[in-house]
Amino acid sequence: MSNAGARSSLDLHTLECFDTLVREGSVSRAADRMGMSQSSASEVLARLRDRFSDPLLVRTREGMVPTRRAQDLLPRVRTAIEQLRGLQDGADRFDPLSAQEQFRITTSDYMQLLLMPRLAGIVRTQAPRCTLDIVPIPIQRTELALETAEIDLTIAYHPQPPAGLRRSPLLRDRLVFIARRDHPEMEKGVDAAQFANLPQVSVAPSGLNYFGSLVDSALAAQGLQRRIAFTSPQFMLSAHLVSHSDMVLSLPRLAAIALAELFPVQVIELPFTTRPIDIALYWHERAHHAPAHLWLRDTVRAALPPGTEVMVH
Structure with missing residues (x-):
């Protein structure tokens, strides 16, 4: 493959493949997440190796691990992904009054009690043709459900937040x-x-x-x-x-x-002190710049009851 041909392959899909391959450290797992065949993912990896003149992933006793070059490239690749997605999403505008979005959220009944009465009221007033669905997804599956667009947003307390998701602090409780x-x-x-x-x-x-x-x-x-x-x-x-x-x-x-x-x-009050509870919003990278999802995340914040200790994001 010529150098010019290799350079032309750096489109959004290829960059997303790079991100997933390095994050997963496995061609088969990356293929599953990207909805590709393993052979197609292997072909993308081969093009990327040629493009960057580096193996990017190398096999060790612990499995495939990223090279130093891949680790150095990863932040820049993710920035490029965000910028390209922003260009694609920038052409769209979200008009709540005319939109017909179906917003799918998963959260515990704790946050449903706290947020949903006000959130449902805001959505009915500002976006009357939109639907708000609470989807019962186990917390262990939320990362995958967000990646596959089964849900749009998770509102949760995660002692160890998933590294593969976007996160924004929402509120602090005790x-x-x-x-x-x-x-x-x-x-x-x-x-x-x-x-x-x-x-x-x-x-x-x-x-x-x-x-x-x-x-x-x-x-x-x-x-x-x-x-x-x-x-x-x-x-x-x-x-x-x-x-x-x-x-x-x-x-x-x-x-x-x-x-x-x-x-x-x-x-x-408990007769002893416990660590605080930090509730956050979680969403997938693909929804980060989407106007409808930006509106949804802002609207969730607006639905917090008065007196809530809001976390700065």
């Missing part, structure tokens, strides 16, 4: 706990040891006990361990159980306040 209003143990207050001995409901969306782990870590530092009596994937069901029992539930403060308006429960 843990409290709820108990039924006439709970006999709450009249005099409880210390950490008394709290740990109370029967507990634990909420674990998608089977992952992210919030409970913050409580467990804080208690473990004092040599204490909770007594879990019931585990549920949903805050609504958990609050309902708490309101009809002597069990208590640790949860984010904003969710607790919302649930206290629906169930006869009281919101109580």
